[in-house]
Amino acid sequence: MLSSDDLLFFLALASANSLTDAARKLDVTPSAVTQRLAGLERRLGIGLVDRSGRRMALTDEGELLAERARGICADLGGLADALASRRGQVAGHLRVLAPLGFGQRYVAPAIARFRRQCPEVTATLTLSDRPGSLATHTWDVLIHIGELRDSALVMHRLARNRRVLCAAPAYLKRRGVPDHPEALHEHDCIALRENDEDVTLWRLRHDDGAMATVRIDPVLACNDGGAARHWALAGMGVLVRSEWDVADLLRQGRLVELLPGWHLPDANIVALVASRKARSARTEHFLQHLHELGGRAPWLQAAS
Known part of the structure; x- marks a missing residue:
């Protein structure tokens, strides 16, 4: 019926504003997204996305699938963490959202260094000029700079930023x-x-x-x-x-x-994550890695 890849695909689709946006996030062509969605709907025998309006919207069945898919993927991630911890390893897939410029210059290299330390971890980095406007449940770690609106996630300050x-x-x-x-x-x-x-x-x-x-x-x-x-x-x-x-x-x-x-008001650099109880081991280790980055504040090192 449905594979974990199908569920991850649909979650990416559910968090996007349009099929084109989903294609950009998945790094595939819009036609590939359309074909895969059509195949998924055909196998299930129901419509998952309403494409009649100007903006893409999930049907009731699509909302149900997205809700259940989040739980299933979280359980699978937790199982992978538990099995990896038995082997004394940090493993699984890490999903990070960061501002465009800061993400390119500092977060991408930080992920590369982290993966060298934890080679069993794979990662997806999504860069956006409006990270605060995207659904928070899709990522393990959200890097935010500047004014922070209300969030149910736990905030960790990484570095002061004037x-x-x-x-x-x-x-x-x-x-x-x-x-x-x-x-x-x-x-x-x-x-x-x-x-x-x-x-x-x-x-x-x-x-x-x-x-x-x-x-x-x-x-x-x-x-x-x-x-x-x-x-x-x-x-x-x-x-x-x-x-x-x-x-x-x-x-x-x-x-x-x-x-x-x-x-001017500071625009501090923070990481937003789930509560400690809900965090995976890879998220916890990556958060520690980010604290080390923030503590060094590499943009100020040349002045010290």
């Missing part, structure tokens, strides 16, 4: 250096749209306790940190960016930190 107001020397030479947050209204500003935050409202606090709130009208906006950083480096405007992404550029003088004494 947000930095910065611009390229060429831009500052051309437009001048702002001496107060209100002066930002006279500058070209770049907005990075991520995590569904209000990214055009910049809140700053001075060392003396004074507060300033600036509503910017961005000349450029993007949902990709790499593109926004490129614009700033090209002298296109003032950018708010995480320290993990610009620390090396600040040290090199390619970007300049602005408004000394004024501070």
Whole structure:
């Protein structure tokens, strides 16, 4: 009837916004997803997905299958963990969700190092510019940066991460250096749209306790940190960016930190996981591995 691969396929489909989105997550073509779904529905004799509207939606039967599949896959994962622990090994499949830029630069190498330590573990890393908008039950570990909305998962802080107001020397030479947050209204500003935050409202606090709130009208906006950083480096405007992404550029003088004494809210790097009782051994070991990464804060190492 149904294999574990069928259940994992349908869970990936159930967490996607569309068949195209599912194909991207599964790294296959949209036609392959359509054919596999049709084959699954044909074998079961029921429709699992309603494709009549603009957005894909599960039928009642599809919702039931997804709910039962989560339980079955969790049980299989627990069984694999139990058997592996009898052999003194960490094994099974690890599913990690991370922000796009940070995931590429730090989480992907961390997974590679972790797998060298635990070769019985396989892993899937999903990168997204809006990780907070995706279903939380699909992953073992969610890496989050910035404002965190309510979550039923357990949060582990991995590293402090400042947000930095910065611009390229060429831009500052051309437009001048702002001496107060209100002066930002006279500058070209770049907005990075991520995590569904209000990214055009910049809140700053001075060392003396004074507060300033600036509503910017961005000349450029993007949902990709790499593109926004490129614009700033090209002298296109003032950018708010995480320290993990610009620390090396600040040290090199390619970007300049602005408004000394004024501070933006931190955007700490955290890991979200299930409660300890519900966590697998591989998740627990990977979480420890991430704590070691956060403790080193590699983006700051060159400065120490």
